[in-house]
Amino acid sequence: MLVLNDNDIAGLLSLNEVLATVEAALVANEQNSCLVPKRMHIDWGENTLLAMPSFSSDYFGTKLVAVMPGNRQEQLAVTNGAMLLNDAQTGFPLAIMNAAKLTALRTGALGAIGVRYMTPPDIDAVGLIGCGVQGIQQAIFACAVRPVTKIYCLQRSAAGMEAFRTALHAQFPSVAVMPCENAETVLQQASVIIAASRSATPVLPDDARLLENKHFISIGSYKPDMQELPDQVFRLSGKLAIDSVFAKTETGDIINPLRKGLLQEKEVFTIGKLLTGEEKVDVHGTTAYKSAGMALFDLFMAKALYEKAKAGRVGMDVSF
Helix, strand or coil, rough: CCCCCCCHHHCCCCHHHHHHHHHHHHHHHHHCEEEECEEEEEEEEEEEEEEEEEECCCEEEEEEEEEEEHHHHHCCCCCCEEEEEEEEECCCCCEEEHHHHHHHHHHHHHHHHHHHHHHHCCCCEEEEEECCHHHHHHHHHHHHCCCCCCEECCCCCCHHHHHHHHHHHHCCCCCCEEEEEEEEHHHHHCCCCEEECCCCCCCCCCCCCHHHEEEEECCCCCCCCCCCCCCHHHHHCCEHHHHHHHHCCCCCHHHHHHCCCCCCCCHHHHHHHHHCCCCCCCCCCEEEEECCCCHHHHHHHHHHHHHHHHHCCCECCCCC
16 A cells, blocks of 8 residues: 655645646536545534545545644644545555645645636736635645736734745745735735635625625635625625535535525536536626535545556555
């Protein structure tokens, strides 16, 4: 069995290869060519365990992830876990890999796919609420799909901002990082706003004058009691793209707009339909996209990482 750690995964796939892998998963989901059971959430206190299986014709995989908010106080990663990849014909375990790194990459790509298909092609400034591990990936992947020159970030701490700047400049050294004291400033400076927080309440002001004709991507919320985007976003957009149908029952950014009548069921669609041409959006008006994650993205990423690692003799083979 092949073991891939954080460093192994980081250098295996290019940004474009990660994007292509996640897009292929979105299309496969639209074609119903894979089996994706509903993922299991187990909560204890403020902590959450996510168990996420999925199956294709050649592989199946299971990701186990623990989300531990209290780790911040110990300067430890909030999200940790492992991804197990199996042969679909024999069931034999082929690889185990760092799930936190895999998740960060595929979620960064999911945000960038929203940017690619739901914003004008000449976007050069991005706003970011949440500059942690996932915020860094959102910024990096956004720069991979648009000619970004500036990223306006809501600054929580000088140290966090410096860590963000260092990580971004390792891949895109010419992109300027612009710290902002409040969300209003971020909205005034950028037309694409990415929210990568775990906030229970909206991270942007519910002011139509600030929100109109902008593009919103919510990445961070993953529970029914979490909502990153304000209600006016859904009123203005009139449509909401989501990354999977499971998200409709998993996160407040979809549950609440439907419950309040801000959106109708027919106005919520999977973003894979933009890739297949079944849906269209006006990228010059207000657009909204919510990504909550799905096991199929992890399976496709695990397959791509495993096959690239085997070909390049990366990682460590162990007896099992």
